Amino acid sequence: MKHNKDRILSMLLPLISLGLFFVLWFWLARAEDSMIPTPYETLLRLLEICRKPISKATLPIHIWVSLRRVLIAFFCAIVMGVSFGVALGWNRTFRALVNPIFEILRPIPPIAWIPLIILWCGIGELPKVIIVLIGSVVPIVLNTYSGMKEIDPLLLDAGKVLGAGRRQLLWEITLPATVPAILAGIRTALSSGWMCVVAAEMIAARQGVGFLIVRGQESGDTALIVACMLVIGVVSMLLSTVLIKLEGVLCPWQFSKTK
Amino acid sequence: MAVLENKISVRNLCKTYEMKGNSHEVLRNMSFDVRENEFLVLLGPGQCGKTVLLNILAELEQPDGGEIVFAGGRPRMGEIGFVFQKYALFPWKTVMGNVEMSLKLRGVDKETRRAAAQEYIDMVGLSGFEKALPKQLSGGMKQRVGIARAYASEASIMLMDEPFGALDAQTRYQMEDEILRICEKKKRTVVFVTNNVEEAIYLGDRILLLSSRPSSVKEEYVVDLPRPRKHTDPAFLALRNRIVSNTDLNI
Ligand SMILES: Nc1ncnc2c1ncn2[C@@H]1O[C@H](COP(=O)(O)OP(=O)(O)OP(=O)(O)O)[C@@H](O)[C@H]1O
Ligand SMILES: [Mg+2]
Numbered sequence: 409m410k411h412n413k414d415r416i417l418s419m420l421l422p423l424i425s426l427g428l429f430f431v432l433w434f435w436l437a438r439a440e441d442s443m444i445p446t447p448y449e450t451l452l453r454l455l456e457i458c459r460k461p462i463s464k465a466t467l468p469i470h471i472w473v474s475l476r477r478v479l480i481a482f483f484c485a486i487v488m489g490v491s492f493g494v495a496l497g498w499n500r501t502f503r504a505l506v507n508p509i510f511e512i513l514r515p516i517p518p519i520a521w522i523p524l525i526i527l528w529c530g531i532g533e534l535p536k537v538i539i540v541l542i543g544s545v546v547p548i549v550l551n552t553y554s555g556m557k558e559i560d561p562l563l564l565d566a567g568k569v570l571g572a573g574r575r576q577l578l579w580e581i582t583l584p585a586t587v588p589a590i591l592a593g594i595r596t597a598l599s600s601g602w603m604c605v606v607a608a609e610m611i612a613a614r615q616g617v618g619f620l621i622v623r624g625q626e627s628g629d630t631a632l633i634v635a636c637m638l639v640i641g642v643v644s645m646l647l648s649t650v651l652i653k654l655e656g657v658l659c660p661w662q663f664s665k666t667k
Numbered sequence: 668m669a670v671l672e673n674k675i676s677v678r679n680l681c682k683t684y685e686m687k688g689n690s691h692e693v694l695r696n697m698s699f700d701v702r703e704n705e706f707l708v709l710l711g712p713g714q715c716g717k718t719v720l721l722n723i724l725a726e727l728e729q730p731d732g733g734e735i736v737f738a739g740g741r742p743r744m745g746e747i748g749f750v751f752q753k754y755a756l757f758p759w760k761t762v763m764g765n766v767e768m769s770l771k772l773r774g775v776d777k778e779t780r781r782a783a784a785q786e787y788i789d790m791v792g793l794s795g796f797e798k799a800l801p802k803q804l805s806g807g808m809k810q811r812v813g814i815a816r817a818y819a820s821e822a823s824i825m826l827m828d829e830p831f832g833a834l835d836a837q838t839r840y841q842m843e844d845e846i847l848r849i850c851e852k853k854k855r856t857v858v859f860v861t862n863n864v865e866e867a868i869y870l871g872d873r874i875l876l877l878s879s880r881p882s883s884v885k886e887e888y889v890v891d892l893p894r895p896r897k898h899t900d901p902a903f904l905a906l907r908n909r910i911v912s913n914t915d916l917n918i
Contacts, residue, residue, distance in 0.1 A: 565727050566755040570769040570820060571745020580772065584759045661758045661800050 445631040450638065453631035462623060465615050471643060474609065474616040477533065478601045481540035485597055489545045490590060493552025497586075498578060510549070518543035518604045522611055531612040536605060543604035544597035551596070555589025556582060588655075588662040595651045602644050617643075672738055674824065674856045675701040675724070680733035682719055693719050695881035697733070701824075702873075706850060706857045710867040711877030712915055717860045718752060720882075721826045724858070725749050742824065745769055748817030748855070750827040754809045756801040762788060762812050763797040769820035787815040790849060807838040814846070818853060827859045831866070843869055847894065864910050868903055869896050879915035886913055 430447050437446040445453070457467045465473070495502050496510075521542050522535075529535040559582055567581040609618025617636055624632030655663045680697040683690050693716035701707050711717050722728040724735065725747050756765050763781070766788055770780035788797060791811040801809055810830050817825055830846075831839045843866060850857060861867055867874045874888040888910060892902055 560755075562751065562753060562755040563757060565722075566749075566751065566757070567768075567772075568727060568744055569725050569747060569749040570816070571743070571772045573772075576772050580768075581757070584757070587759065659759070661802060 443630055445634055449631045450634045453629075454635040454638070457620070457632065457635065462620060463614055467620075467639070470615055470617050470620055471639065474602075474605050474618065475643070477536045477608075477616070478540055478544075478598070478605050481537045481605075482544055482598055482601050484537075485541050485544040485548055485601070486594060488541075489548025489593070489597070490552050492545075493549040493590075493593075494556065494578075494583070494586075496549065496553045497556030498582070514546055514550070518546075518600075519607045522608055526612055536608045536613065536616075539608040540601045540604045544601035547596035547600055548590070548593040551589045551593025552586060555586040555593075558589075559585045587659050591651075591655045591659055591663075595648060595655070598647050598651060599644055602640070602647065606640055672703045673700045673736075674703045674705075674738050675858075676736040677701075677724075678734050678736070680720070680723065680735070681731045682716070682723065682728075683731055692881040694723075694730070695883050697883050699875055699884050699887075701856060701858055703738070704854050704856055706859065706870060706872045708867040708871035708874045709858065709860045709877060710864065710874050710910070710914075711860070711862060711882060712879050713862055715877050715879050715882040715915075717862075717877070718828055721749070721828050721858070721860060725826055742822070745772065745820055746822050746824075748820050748822040748825040750810070750813045750817045750825070750830045752828040752830070752832055754801070754806075754813050756809055756812055756816075758801050761798050761800055762793055762804075765801070765812050766815045766819050768816060784815075784819050787819045790818070790852065791815045791845070805838075806834050807842055810834070810842065811845070814849065818849070818855075823855055825855045825857045827857065829860050829862065832861070832863075839866070844895075846870065864907055864914070865898060867910070868892075868906055869898065874910070876910060876913060885915075886910075 433444070433447055436442060437444040437449075454467070459466060462470075496507065497503075518539055522539055525535045525538050529538065563581055563585055564577060567577050572580055605616065606618040606621070609616035610622050613619040617640055621633055621636045624630065624636065652663075677700070678698050680694050681692075682694040683692045685691070697720065709717060709720070719728065723730050726744065757768065760768065763784060767780045767784035770783060775783075785797070788794060791814055793808065793811055793815065796804070796808070801812065804812065813830065814827075817827075827846075831842045834842060846859075847870065859870060861870075868890055871890050874890060875884050876886040876888065877883070878885040888906065890906065892900065892906075896903060
């Protein structure tokens with residue numbers, strides 16, 4: 409009975425809040441000399457750019473261009489970030505040596521790297537990938553490192569009494585115990601990478617969702633701007649949904665609901 | 668040949684922790700012997716240093732003074748079984764994965780270690796739960812896994828740190844019978860820690876009563892009651908009264 413009520417509520421409330429969001433949007437757009445397009449205008453523009461190319465590409469192509477940049481950088485970030493974080497967490501000498509530098513570089517927003525990277529690498533694919541890489545590697549390193557630091561010492565004791573050597577403690581105990589933290593880092597990294605790609609494309613690109621927004625600004629096409637913003641939000645949401653599903657598969661002891 | 672060989676001799680063990688300038692003495696001149704294949708119970712009040720003592724025996728911590736002599740030399744890591752107060756199961760491993768861990772770490776091939784682990788899973792009554800994850804098990808079942816995991820290492824010494832401390836009374840009685848049955852089946856030298864007098868008398872061949880901190884051995888009791896013991900047996904109750912009246916207050 410109560411269970412049923414909860415289910416109805418959890419289905420109904422999101423619909424209500426989404427509905428309110430669109431009403432509010434519509435109402436703001438209708439206000440006098442508003443710069444905001446109505447939801448309907450935005451939708452029309454969205455459908456239009458799906459068919460009519462801008463800068464030789466339709467919307468799906470632009471999304472794919474951005475996504476490809478993110479994914480390339482993202483996989484590099486996973487490999488680099490996890491190895492770096494593990495080294496940081498496992499080797500005291502390495503930590504003492506490298507952590508101070510990392511602590512200084514870490515708080516610099518990835519976007520602040522854009523000018524320098526463009527000066528170094530020009531405006532091809534590489535600079536965008538590097539900027540996304542900078543943005544997504546940091547959360548992975550941080551989560552991996554703190555996950556290793558916060559491992560339950562009891563699990564290490566259990567490993568030791570069962571006869572694990574130092575290397576086995578790393579591979580059999582510490583790393584598996586850190587997987588949930590690493591996955592959490594990966595999820596943050598993907599959304600941070602997606603934000604970085606848009607920022608990078610807004611500064612120098614001929615394709616991609618970030619480029620489309622700037623094009624909208626240059627031609628005073630607010631419907632295009634808002635449509636792209638929506639697309640950015642929805643893509644990011646889908647990406648994180650996919651990752652949450654993946655977490656449940658990769659790491660059922662932590663994330664799956666089986667009780 | 669000695670009739671009762673000492674499996675472990677503990678002599679004058681001391682341990683003090685330094686915390687923010689305060690020194691915190693936990694063990695003071697702790698000495699006792701553990702005999703081959705006996706079920707020795709260490710009975711002590713809460714926070715008296717029972718876990719610290721077992722950790723030192725298992726070489727997870729170093730004593731500040733004193734020595735421990737093992738018959739046949741210091742066992743290597745993995746040659747002492749340890750059952751943890753808080754289970755300490757690997758949450759990412761299934762029941763099977765946990766129980767076979769010691770064999771895996773030793774490099775035993777998959778088929779052999781699976782077969783060996785299966786025997787211990789069956790022994791603790793968890794047949795059918797091989798693929799379950801620890802979070803899907805009740806407290807009693809988790810500790811069954813903990814016991815199977817410790818036994819599967821084939822260690823001749825078992826250290827058990829209040830293994831049933833977190834269980835409800837009903838499950839606790841059940842587990843006590845279970846552990847006696849297992850000890851009957853697989854002869855090992857068991858050092859069993861508890862703060863529960865009835866549990867100590869129900870299980871032990873011998874009980875060492877520990878004082879409160881800084882703790883040392885206060886008194887030894889040999890329990891020569893026939894098994895299965897009954898909590899209502901007058902001899903049981905008499906021993907219980909003797910121990911209780913000699914027990915330091917829990918701080
Ligand atoms: N690593 C440590 N650093 C500082 N103090 C410690 C450490 N380990 C244990 N102690 C202290 O030693 C004392 C004994 O701890 P221990 O865990 O051995 O008690 P215990 O007898 O096992 O208690 P319980 O019945 O609650 O399990 C406690 O006061 C604890 O604070
Ligand atoms: Mg304890």
